[in-house]
Amino acid sequence: MADLRFDELPLDLAFTATRGDGRRRIAVFGDPADRFTRELYRDELPKIDDVTVHTLLLPLEIYPDSDRLARLVWGADDRAAAWSRLMLDGVEPAGEPDRYAPLEELRLAARELSVDSTPTLVFEDGAMFAGAMPAAEIARHLAG
Secondary structure, rough: EEEEEEHHOOOOOOOEEOOOOEEEEEEEEEEEOOOHHHHHHHHHHOOOOOOEEEEEHHHHHHOOOHHHHHHHHHHHHOOHHOOOOOOHHHHOOOOOOOOOOOHHHHHHHHHHHHOOOOOOEEEEOOOOEEEEOHHHHHHHHHOO
16 A cells, blocks of 8 residues: 555546545546456445546556557547446447547556556545455545
8 A cells, every 4th residue: 555645646637427425535547458447347436425436547558458448438528428338338438539548648647656557546545555445445445
């Protein structure tokens, strides 16, 4: 576990989904082709209420299709909805991949923050965890 300031995250490059009143915040570095990222979004995060989830794309080189999928998500009119359909149902976003998606900026930010795996979760208190977490543990960290 490492610690950082939540406001150090490049949230201007994130897309956001809010559940309930969204009073609690979490950021997730996620790879669209990573099964652990998909499991987190499909099986664990939906169990958490009153949360705002900031997703930061981090396509890893170990997954050959990651860049293409990330560019498709970035090119969607509603990135959060496109991401959700991809994570929950495996449905790729329609449309053209955005060749100008800020993937290199996101990779650089991840390196500077020592994020090198997906999913990586960052909580408002600065706690950072690599790997998927069960909903109960996420909720415990969100409770502070």
